[in-house]
Amino acid sequence: xxxxxxxxxxxxLGGMSVLAARMVWxxxxxxxxxxxxxxxxxxxxxxSFPVVAVTAVLVGAITVIQTGQVVAxxxxxxxxxxxxxxxxxxxxxPILIGLMFSGRVGANNTAELGTMVVTEQVDALRALAINxxxxxxxxxxxxxxxxxxxxxxxxxxxxxxxxxxxxYVLLGVDMRLYYASFAELIExxxxxxxxxxxxxxxxxxxxxxxYFGINTSGGAVGVGRAxxxxxxxxxxxxxxxxxxxxxxxx
Amino acid sequence: MxxxxxxxxxHNVTKYHxxxxxxxxxxxxxxxxxxLGLVGPGGSGKTLLLKVLCGLVKPDSGSVLIDGVDITxxxxxxxxxxxxxxxxxxxxxxxxxxxxxxxxxxFPLRRAGGMGEREILERVNELLExxxxxxxNYQFPNELSGGMKKRVTFARAVIAKPPIIFYDDPTxxxxxxxxxxxxxxxEEFQRTQRTTSICITHDLLGARDICDExxxxxxxxxxxxxxxxxxxASSDPFVTEFWDGAL
Amino acid sequence: xxxxxxxxxxxxxxxxxxLLHRFLEGVGGPFTFVGREIFELIRVFALxxxxxxxxxxxxxxVVRQCxxxxxxxxxxxxxxxxxxxxxxxMQTGLQAQKMLGDLSMIGxxxxxxxxxxxxxxxxxxxxxxxxxTGLAAEIGSMVVTEQVDALRMNDAExVQYLIVPRVIACLFxxxxxxxxxxxISFASAMAGAYLMFDLNPRTFYNTDLLIWGDFITFAMxxxxxxxxxxxxxxxxxxxxxxxxxxxGMATTRAVVNASLGITFVDFALSAFGFVFIY
Numbered sequence: 001x002x003x004x005x006x007x008x009x010x011x012x013l014g015g016m017s018v019l020a021a022r023m024v025w026x027x028x029x030x031x032x033x034x035x036x037x038x039x040x041x042x043x044x045x046x047x048s049f050p051v052v053a054v055t056a057v058l059v060g061a062i063t064v065i066q067t068g069q070v071v072a073x074x075x076x077x078x079x080x081x082x083x084x085x086x087x088x089x090x091x092x093x094p095i096l097i098g099l100m101f102s103g104r105v106g107a108n109n110t111a112e113l114g115t116m117v118v119t120e121q122v123d124a125l126r127a128l129a130i131n132x133x134x135x136x137x138x139x140x141x142x143x144x145x146x147x148x149x150x151x152x153x154x155x156x157x158x159x160x161x162x163x164x165x166x167x168y169v170l171l172g173v174d175m176r177l178y179y180a181s182f183a184e185l186i187e188x189x190x191x192x193x194x195x196x197x198x199x200x201x202x203x204x205x206x207x208x209x210x211y212f213g214i215n216t217s218g219g220a221v222g223v224g225r226a227x228x229x230x231x232x233x234x235x236x237x238x239x240x241x242x243x244x245x246x247x248x249x250x
Numbered sequence: 251m252x253x254x255x256x257x258x259x260x261h262n263v264t265k266y267h268x269x270x271x272x273x274x275x276x277x278x279x280x281x282x283x284x285x286l287g288l289v290g291p292g293g294s295g296k297t298l299l300l301k302v303l304c305g306l307v308k309p310d311s312g313s314v315l316i317d318g319v320d321i322t323x324x325x326x327x328x329x330x331x332x333x334x335x336x337x338x339x340x341x342x343x344x345x346x347x348x349x350x351x352x353x354x355x356x357f358p359l360r361r362a363g364g365m366g367e368r369e370i371l372e373r374v375n376e377l378l379e380x381x382x383x384x385x386x387n388y389q390f391p392n393e394l395s396g397g398m399k400k401r402v403t404f405a406r407a408v409i410a411k412p413p414i415i416f417y418d419d420p421t422x423x424x425x426x427x428x429x430x431x432x433x434x435x436x437e438e439f440q441r442t443q444r445t446t447s448i449c450i451t452h453d454l455l456g457a458r459d460i461c462d463e464x465x466x467x468x469x470x471x472x473x474x475x476x477x478x479x480x481x482x483a484s485s486d487p488f489v490t491e492f493w494d495g496a497l
Numbered sequence: 498x499x500x501x502x503x504x505x506x507x508x509x510x511x512x513x514x515x516l517l518h519r520f521l522e523g524v525g526g527p528f529t530f531v532g533r534e535i536f537e538l539i540r541v542f543a544l545x546x547x548x549x550x551x552x553x554x555x556x557x558x559v560v561r562q563c564x565x566x567x568x569x570x571x572x573x574x575x576x577x578x579x580x581x582x583x584x585x586x587m588q589t590g591l592q593a594q595k596m597l598g599d600l601s602m603i604g605x606x607x608x609x610x611x612x613x614x615x616x617x618x619x620x621x622x623x624x625x626x627x628x629x630t631g632l633a634a635e636i637g638s639m640v641v642t643e644q645v646d647a648l649r650m651n652d653a654e655x656v657q658y659l660i661v662p663r664v665i666a667c668l669f670x671x672x673x674x675x676x677x678x679x680x681i682s683f684a685s686a687m688a689g690a691y692l693m694f695d696l697n698p699r700t701f702y703n704t705d706l707l708i709w710g711d712f713i714t715f716a717m718x719x720x721x722x723x724x725x726x727x728x729x730x731x732x733x734x735x736x737x738x739x740x741x742x743x744x745g746m747a748t749t750r751a752v753v754n755a756s757l758g759i760t761f762v763d764f765a766l767s768a769f770g771f772v773f774i775y
Binding site: 326 | 639642646647649650651652653654
């Protein structure tokens with residue numbers, strides 16, 4: 001049973017690599033459809049912003065509630081600003097925004113592509129001599145990565161602000177003290193490493209959702225299953241990538 | 251063949267879907283023992299009409315009476331009782347894919363209760379014989395062909411011997427041979443059980459000699475009601491065009 | 498009144514909607530949308546509770562669902578929680594080394610955080626992804642293939658027949674899976690601490706900081722998540738309409754709403770725990 005699963009996994013990874021290569025090629029050779037790209041940028045951005053915003057604010061508050069306490073127990077209230085911001089920028093921000101994004105955008109993308117496959121629209125494109133990868137997939141791939149990048153920056157900012165606010169309300173930490181510890185101890189690299197992770201997650205989400213979407217089969221039931229597989233695979237990739245990137249980025 | 255007693259009545263039923271009228275002031279009466287053929291262009295509201303008759307969809311105005319009871323004004327418990335007297339054959343089979351054939355067909359009887367397990371199984375096997383599918387008890391719906399699924403759905407719809415049956419396109423997507431077998435099955439059942447039924451179909455030729463009367467719907471409105479001779483005598487271009495070749 | 502799925506919005510009387518109406522609709526749209534979603538969820542939740550206590554429960558179905566949910570999610574959760582443990586240890590270890598020079602308390606801190614936050618919430622997020630979408634996909638497919646209508650025609654109210662067993666199963670499995678996940682996470686964290694910082698596992702395993710409040714928080718959160726996830730997933734499935742597109746929409750809706758639901762519950766219970774327990 002494990003052997004069978006491992007084989008299936010290998011097959012999927014192989015398929016995804018091939019798809020990634022073809023999508024990137026479509027982008028690099030500028031054959032990707034530009035209108036589709038901007039259309040997806042708009043839709044992805046608009047669709048995910050409210051959800052990411054709400055999550056970011058709540059996550060900022062939760063981070064303070066959980067970690068601020070730990071820092072306070074060690075009598076280091078002056079470090080609250082640093083502690084929560086560090087956790088947010090480096091880990092919590094990218095991961096949770098990534099998970100949220102994978103749900104909102106990844107699932108949606110797979111569902112759309114899956115429906116198009118099942119209703120034979122993709123075949124229709126091929127019959128019109130339009131390469132589905134250049135027309136459908138490559139634009140979505142790029143749009144998702146760029147949007148993830150932008151939304152993580154905005155989301156991080158909102159989370160940090162929410163964290164600062166919560167620290168003030170719940171722990172009585174003065175805003176200036178918070179900002180001071182933040183400014184003093186947070187390095188630009190902390191911010192960048194989080195962003196790099198976000199881009200990594202974004203590519204994973206984009207690739208996974210496109211792969212499962214375009215390989216859907218089996219009618220309405222197949223679409224549901226494809227979305228299910230896509231979100232699960234995205235979640236796993238986020239955590240595995242996070243581990244690898246954390247180890248590689250000091 | 252009919253007793254003149256109205257079994258199914260729709261009075262001024264209207265249903266909106268986002269400001270559009272998908273059912274427009276429909277009034278229809280079907281007498282006990284009659285088989286009504288319900289035809290019309292795709293998307294005209296036929297399936298929706300059946301769902302309104304089952305109480306699965308509530309109309310925005312008008313009343314729906316099943317054997318004298320207005321189902322738009324009764325409680326869910328009373329609605330359940332009414333539904334026990336209706337058998338429904340769904341367009342897309344609607345077989346439960348988590349149950350095998352035997353459990354699917356036995357489902358209505360088991361839910362209703364009051365019948366011993368052995369008797370239930372007897373009836374299931376009897377029906378399987380009748381629809382010419384003996385022995386497939388333990389197979390699952392996804393292992394069956396379209397024609398087989400339609401026959402299993404039919405068995406499930408009639409096993410509780412309901413006085414009212416709705417058929418939503420019983421021969422959709424089936425080859426001509428299987429289609430005629432299904433219509434023969436429906437006709438035989440209608441004759442022996444004296445049920446009141448409504449049959450949605452696109453196969454006018456196949457259903458022509460089975461239905462007692464016909465109703466035509468176009469864009470949510472009832473545009474024709476009468477028997478075959480009235481169809482032949484009609485001067486409405488919509489009717490004549492629709493029936494062209496099937497008369 | 499008979500309750501059925503997907504209520505249609507009532508139309509206005511005239512054919513033309515005045516500009517004011519349309520403007521208000523545009524502005525209020527998102528709010529009414531969210532409001533209606535929440536109202537529908539509460540309705541399903543209330544119905545589920547009603548059927549839970551006032552009707553017989555299909556226990557065999559509950560057991561079957563437990564098996565399905567556990568079997569399908571276990572490997573996935575194990576992988577995620579394993580990596581999470583190691584990531585946490587890596588980051589806190591590095592920072593503790595830099596800032597405090599002393600790693601002795603990492604284990605204790607990690608354990609506390611595990612109980613209060615990481616264990617229940619991340620496991621729940623993964624369950625939402627795996628089981629939540631699975632439920633929406635399964636039930637959504639049943640809706641668009643008219644199986645749910647067929648159930649209604651046979652006096653099997655979908656909430657009682659389909660949702661209640663799944664809610665019970667998910668509640669139970671969430672708690673079970675969270676416990677297992679926490680063990681795996683802690684074990685991998687302990688291994689990570691040893692491999693990366695040469696930290697003695699016995700030092701890492703430090704329950705000094707754990708208080709009863711942590712257990713209560715863990716229990717509350719797991720319970721809440723265990724109910725929220727299946728209700729949202731099943732509701733999204735039941736509200737599906739329109740063929741394969743509908744199923745896709747239902748699954749997307751399930752994962753988004755479930756994730757949001759978890760976030761809100763997490764925030765509420767964390768704040769609650771902070772104020773009343775600590």
